[in-house]
Amino acid sequence: MSEWISVALPKGRLGDKVYRMFARAGYPNDEIEKEGRQLVFESPECGVRYFLVKPSDVPMYVERGAADIGVCGSDILMEYEPDVYELLDLKTGICRMAVAAKENFADDCSRALKVATKFPKTARDYYGKKGRKIDVIRLSGSIELAPVLGLSDVIVDIVETGTTLRENHLKVFDTVAPISARLIANRAAFRFKRTKIEELTEQLRRQTEERK
Numbered sequence: 238m239s240e241w242i243s244v245a246l247p248k249g250r251l252g253d254k255v256y257r258m259f260a261r262a263g264y265p266n267d268e269i270e271k272e273g274r275q276l277v278f279e280s281p282e283c284g285v286r287y288f289l290v291k292p293s294d295v296p297m298y299v300e301r302g303a304a305d306i307g308v309c310g311s312d313i314l315m316e317y318e319p320d321v322y323e324l325l326d327l328k329t330g331i332c333r334m335a336v337a338a339k340e341n342f343a344d345d346c347s348r349a350l351k352v353a354t355k356f357p358k359t360a361r362d363y364y365g366k367k368g369r370k371i372d373v374i375r376l377s378g379s380i381e382l383a384p385v386l387g388l389s390d391v392i393v394d395i396v397e398t399g400t401t402l403r404e405n406h407l408k409v410f411d412t413v414a415p416i417s418a419r420l421i422a423n424r425a426a427f428r429f430k431r432t433k434i435e436e437l438t439e440q441l442r443r444q445t446e447e448r449k
C-alpha cells in the first residue's frame with residue numbers, strides 16, 4: 238500500500254459509531270472495537286491508521302498534521318475554529334447546543350448572567366449577539382451541577398436525549414445550534430492525498446444519504 242491515511246477518531250460513543258461507518262466504507266480494523274488501552278490501530282491492507290483521541294483534541298491533531306483527517310462534533314469546531322477543511326456532515330452524533338437552567342429560572346438583567354460551560358467562546362458569541370453581559374464559569378464536565386448548586390444561573394451545554402437535564406430538574410430555555418459529527422481534513426494532507434481522501438469521503442457520503 239503506497240499511501241497511508243491517518244485518521245483521528247474521537248474516543249467514546251461517537252467514535253464507535255463513526256468507526257463503523259469507516260469499516261462499512263471499506264476501511265476496517267479487527268482490533269479497534271476490542272476493549273483495551275491501545276490508541277493506534279493500523280490496517281495495512283487498506284492503508285489506514287486510526288488514532289483514538291479525546292474528542293475535543295481531534296481538531297488539534299488534524300490542524301497540526303499529526304492526522305490527515307478526523308471526526309469531531311460541530312460543537313468542537315464552533316468552539317475552537319481550527320484551520321482545517323470541513324469535508325462532510327456525517328449526520329450522526331446528532332444533538333444540540335442549548336441554554337438550560339432550573340425550571341423556575343428568571344433572568345435578572347441588573348447583573349451579569351453566570352454561565353457555566355465547557356464552551357466559553359460559544360457562550361460569549363451567543364450572549365454577545367444578544368448584548369447580554371455574562372460571567373463565564375468554565376467547567377470540564379458534569380456542567381448540570383452548576384445551576385443546581387447555585388454556582389451558575391444557566392449552562393450552555395450539549396443536550397442529546399435530555400435525560401441529564403430532566404434528572405437534575407433543569408430545562409432547555411433556548412437552542413444555540415444544532416450539532417452533528419463532521420469529517421475534517423488537514424489542509425496540506427488534502428492537497429497531497431486528495432484522491433484517497435475524496436474516495437473515502439464519497440463512501441461515507443453514500444452512507445449518510447442511505448440514512449435519509
Ligand code: PRP
Binds near residue numbers: 377379381394400402
Ligand atoms: C454530555 C453533556 C451532557 C450530556 C447530555 O456530557 O455535557 O452532560 O452529555 O446528554 P443527554 O441529553 O443524553 O443526557 P458527557 O456525557 O459528554 O459527559 P461530561 O459530563 O463529562 O461532559
